[in-house]
Amino acid sequence: MSLSGKVCIVTGASSGIGEAIATGLISCGASVALAARRGPVLEELKAKLVAGGVEEARILCVPTDVAVRADMENLVATAETTLGPVDILVNCAGVMYFTLMKNANLDEWDRTIDVNIKGVTNGFGAIIPRFVAQGKGHIVTISSDAGRRIFPSLAVYCASKTYVEVLSEGTRRELVGTGVKVTTIQPGDVGGTELIMKNSDKEAADKMGVVIGAPVGEGFERNQLLDTKDVADAVIYAVTAPAHVSVNEILIEPRDQE
Ligand SMILES: NC(=O)C1=CN([C@@H]2O[C@H](COP(=O)(O)OP(=O)(O)OC[C@H]3O[C@@H](n4cnc5c(N)ncnc54)[C@H](OP(=O)(O)O)[C@@H]3O)[C@@H](O)[C@H]2O)C=CC1
Ligand SMILES: CC(=O)[C@H](N)C(=O)O
Numbered sequence: 001m002s003l004s005g006k007v008c009i010v011t012g013a014s015s016g017i018g019e020a021i022a023t024g025l026i027s028c029g030a031s032v033a034l035a036a037r038r039g040p041v042l043e044e045l046k047a048k049l050v051a052g053g054v055e056e057a058r059i060l061c062v063p064t065d066v067a068v069r070a071d072m073e074n075l076v077a078t079a080e081t082t083l084g085p086v087d088i089l090v091n092c093a094g095v096m097y098f099t100l101m102k103n104a105n106l107d108e109w110d111r112t113i114d115v116n117i118k119g120v121t122n123g124f125g126a127i128i129p130r131f132v133a134q135g136k137g138h139i140v141t142i143s144s145d146a147g148r149r150i151f152p153s154l155a156v157y158c159a160s161k162t163y164v165e166v167l168s169e170g171t172r173r174e175l176v177g178t179g180v181k182v183t184t185i186q187p188g189d190v191g192g193t194e195l196i197m198k199n200s201d202k203e204a205a206d207k208m209g210v211v212i213g214a215p216v217g218e219g220f221e222r223n224q225l226l227d228t229k230d231v232a233d234a235v236i237y238a239v240t241a242p243a244h245v246s247v248n249e250i251l252i253e254p255r256d257q258e
Pocket of ligand 1: 011015018039064065095096191196
């Protein structure tokens with residue numbers, strides 16, 4: 001599947017699923033702007049890809065805090081100026097904290113709202129006017145199966161992913177006829193990422209049987225986990241569909257996840 005000549009932006013590209021998506025899009029021939037707060041980590045990924053034979057000019061690193069509106073505007077403008085008009089925005093940056101409501105961890109709730117809700121909304125705001133003006137474009141947001149159903153100890157996270165689903169479907173319906181596509185990818189548990197490393201509510205983590213400080217999936221069986229590449233492949237499927245086809249949502253879970 002070729003994405004040669006396409007320009008993409010991937011937020012959350014410094015680790016986990018975002019890194020796999022960026023790598024997948026680049027391997028299909030796209031030029032990609034890598035975004036996350038940790039600029040040096042993005043530069044390391046770029047160096048690795050260039051050492052593997054990718055032309056340097058196809059990869060741009062833009063340190064970005066998605067929760068800051070001006071950063072998202074700068075990301076899109078810099079990608080456009082350096083790589084060309086943007087074809088695909090992948091909103092992958094996100095945080096997840098297991099928290100019990102009774103423990104009222106407002107800092108982690110705020111962070112979830114800032115990154116998962118405001119960050120994605122900032123992405124939509126920065127890209128949609130451009131996509132509508134050019135008569136094409138594709139917004140892909142990494143939501144979660146938590147956008148489809150509610151998991152214990154994750155009320156705020158599930159609410160944030162439900163927001164992503166509603167925002168995406170509302171936008172998609174409103175933009176019918178403009179040439180713009182909107183997709184959510186809803187993964188179940190994806191192993192090896194940093195998503196829960198910085199959790200602090202030990203009571204919630206213990207209740208859920210997850211280990212704070214460890215990558216997602218520690219102690220899981222093989223068939224209870226996706227690889228980051230499985231999610232990247234779902235994104236590539238959505239963005240390489242024929243022009244008349246809109247893949248609106250993909251729920252992708254490990255075979256043995258309940
Ligand atoms: N792992 C899983 O089981 C699942 C994950 N997801 C979703 O996938 C997405 C990626 O998670 P995953 O790869 O697992 O976790 P990681 O923690 O490995 O990756 C999170 C990414 O988001 C970036 N990020 C966090 N905050 C910000 C911010 N304010 N501005 C810009 N970038 C930010 C991080 O970069 P940096 O720190 O450098 O800013 C990092 O690149 C999330 O939206 C998550 O909800 C969905 C379903 C399952
Ligand atoms: C609800 C979940 O645990 C899901 N795997 C996610 O990380 O979003």
